[in-house]
Amino acid sequence: TSTNIAVIDQTTDTPTNNFATFNPLMYYPNIGGGTPTVLALSEGNTTVTGSSSGTGFSAAVGSIGVSNGKWYYEFYTSTDDSGTKVGGAMDFDFTDGGYKDLGDAFYGVRASNGTFYYNDSTNGSLSNATEFKDDGDILSVALNLDDMEISFSTNGASYTAAQSITGNTATSGTLHPAIFLADDEVATVNFGNPNWALSSGVADANGYGSFEFAPPSGYFAICTKNLAEYG
Secondary structure, X not given: OOOOOOHHHOOOOEOOEOEOOEXXXXXXXXXXXXXXXXXXXXXXXXXXXXXXXXXXXXXXXXXXXEOOOEEEEEEEOOOOOOOOEEEEEEEOEOOOOEOOOOOOOEEEEXXXXXXXXXXXXXXXXXXXXXXXXXXXXXXXXXXXXXXXXXXXXXXOOOOOOOXXXXXXXXXXXXXXXXXXXXXXXXXXXXXXXXXXXXXXXXXXXXXXXXXXXXXXXXXXXXXXXXXXXXX
């Protein structure tokens, strides 16, 4: 019998179908420039908070990496902030045991202005209002490893044009969902196991997960059942 546990504090996660979370063993990168922000994980490793003393970016990384297939997940902003966070996906280089910089082998959109970061470069702000820095904003990420593309949507708007994720500089061949944070930013991820109250609760086409917005056709929650079928 559960006691004093709200519905939002419960999620379906079983030995036969395990959803991704942030990995607590993989969230403190060695990046150039400044002191990396110290990150704290909470809510079953689905919320990450940066320290106010940090001056550089640090990454919270998903516990399940993918090398093919099409995948959907959401980043939620729980309070107004400056938007010094970048949500997307990165390639963790297991051969040298360390993370690349914010630009190297990372593909993501900055919360403050929608700028797309890729392979140590930027291409200016993406269309369709991809900023996600205000309380309640949700960034949807559509990660397409079959065509090597990534696209984004904020608060249910039309998706941006697909951005290429070819030519990454790491060697593992696997991309992990990730979000870089600086200072005292807060971000929550939903791989299908949300820790905030949804107004909709939409599953993927296989019936797995619960999301605020419907995954695009052919995209699936990052969980072990889907990984076995598509990953």
